[in-house]
Amino acid sequence: KFLSSQNGRTFAFNFHEIRSRIIYHPSIQTDQTLHSVLRVEKIQREDRIPQSTASAMSETSVESSIDPLFHLLRTVPFSFLRPPRLRLKLPTFTLPSPMTVFSLILLTYFLVISGFIYDVIVEPPGIGSTQDPVTGAIRPVVFMSGRVNGQYIIEGLSSGFMFVMGGVGIVMLDLALDKNRAKSVKASYATAGVSSIVIGYVMSMLFIRIKIPGYLH
Numbered sequence: 103k104f105l106s107s108q109n110g111r112t113f114a115f116n117f118h119e120i121r122s123r124i125i126y127h128p129s130i131q132t133d134q135t136l137h138s139v140l141r142v143e144k145i146q147r148e149d150r151i152p153q154s155t156a157s158a159m160s161e162t163s164v165e166s167s168i169d170p171l172f173h174l175l176r177t178v179p180f181s182f183l184r185p186p187r188l189r190l191k192l193p194t195f196t197l198p199s200p201m202t203v204f205s206l207i208l209l210t211y212f213l214v215i216s217g218f219i220y221d222v223i224v225e226p227p228g229i230g231s232t233q234d235p236v237t238g239a240i241r242p243v244v245f246m247s248g249r250v251n252g253q254y255i256i257e258g259l260s261s262g263f264m265f266v267m268g269g270v271g272i273v274m275l276d277l278a279l280d281k282n283r284a285k286s287v288k289a290s291y292a293t294a295g296v297s298s299i300v301i302g303y304v305m306s307m308l309f310i311r312i313k314i315p316g317y318l319h
């Protein structure tokens with residue numbers, strides 16, 4: 103390699119690179135080929151500022167433009183305060199199983215249907231009481247008869263349980279349609295599902311007739 107200076111610019115030449123770019127032809131002499139075909143690529147060296155120097159200059163300019171009071175508030179407290187070295191690990195969460203999600207949804211459905219929110223706000227008694235007009239004795243009453251917008255706690259839980267029983271019966275009927283199960287298991291699911299639906303429907307209609315006398319008559 104050798105250097106050449108022209109108009110204040112420095113260029114580097116590689117002899118092997120120049121030699122590899124010579125195009126040789128038998129009818130042309132070597133000297134003529136060197137003068138006519140030789141092409142030299144000039145590499146200009148530019149003086150660039152290092153990145154570290156540029157970043158230092160930018161930080162200096164930023165610090166000079168900061169308000170002195172803000173600079174003191176940013177530097178003085180941390181001159182004697184040290185943050186604690188805590189070794190905290192983020193907890194790992196795993197997705198619940200489908201059966202867990204189904205159980206939570208079913209429990210939420212039961213609480214909503216049973217009037218759990220009403221019981222928390224109004225705080226009704228568990229059961230009521232009424233006086234027998236014939237004997238005058240006080241007997242317990244589970245259903246608040248004649249009031250659609252009111253209930254006792256046991257009344258709401260009983261009605262909600264019957265609704266959930268009907269829903270579980272529909273789920274059992276769906277399980278009975280699985281082709282991968284044995285016939286005896288499918289028959290058991292179908293029987294339990296139909297029984298749950300029938301019991302839930304009959305008891306719900308009975309509760310409605312007790313709650314609202316003369317309903318659908």
